[in-house]
Amino acid sequence: MSAHRTADPTSPAGKAVKIWDPFVRLFHWSLVGCFAANALFVDDESDLHLIIGYVIMSLVAARVVWGFVGTQYARFFSFAPSVSGALEQAADMVSGRTHIHKGHTPLGALMIYNLIATLAIIGLSGWMMTTDLFWGVEWPEELHEIAVTWAEISVVAHIVAVIYESRRTSVNLPRAMVTGYKHLP
Template sequence: MTRHPVWDPLVRIFHWALVLGFAANALFTDPESNLHEWVGYAIVGLVGLRLVWGLIGSRHARFADFIPTPATVMGQLQDMATGRKRMHLGHTPLGALMIFNLLLTLLAIGATGYMMTTNAYWGVAWVEEAHEVLVGWAEISVVAHIVAVIFESWRTGVNLPRAMVSGIKTVPDDTGLST
């Protein structure tokens, strides 16, 4: 087993703060409350910080490190289909697609949520419906993300949740490694 420092503290704090904020707003806060709004603003602020960090942050935090291409996505799907274990130190191509999906979806949720607080869009049905559809899509995406992380951890032998807590990926020596 080889240990690789991968996730810097900002990436890890962002990830878990986002988990808490999204869970709070999706499961616990009253959608009509000020707390729901403020948690939403905090989530948008976190996403904004992550977008900046994606440009200037540490190597594996930068978007340039994990922009997926059709070829890399197909390569990961082929690895999964054939049982080949190739570990990516940073995000996998499919993981990168999920990250971009979640970041964009959270921004759209924030935008529609904000719109619902303005005089111009307060009570406008399509804005409220868009907000609800986007939240539903985010919830589906989160479940898919969790299932994929569990599956990839099992498939590759790398404990991905532990890596997002510690910042260190421990990779089996028999696993092909893509940096």
């Protein structure tokens, strides 16, 4: 299947480009559902909280592997962290310049790395609290709570940034994460 296709008349103007493969989209939305469930609905003392935590850790582990063997835009090399790129994107946002990125933007890449690392810390500290070695030790629980708070802040920032960048660049990023195609102006 070609990476490019002509947009049909019912889709937004511009070229539709296949960016997000089914694994990336399934990972993303599964992670959204599991994290939201554990953060908002499930009692943290319940077995379900632990099960969802293990599912999240499995998803993160699978995504890390996919970051090395997956499709072009899923691979980490396609969105290596770049402070200069992030500063340039921030300057574009302030000045009103628009630079369209096929895959992750530089700021988006930093957010992905942030979330993967934060979720790994949440999972590791949560698991530590279930072991005999760390039973009753306070720092794993404190680390867990700090990391969860940081993840929640990061998720809110991510959602706000996706909405803002979608409007600013005229690229519907949520739709792309559902369909796999970015409609580039």
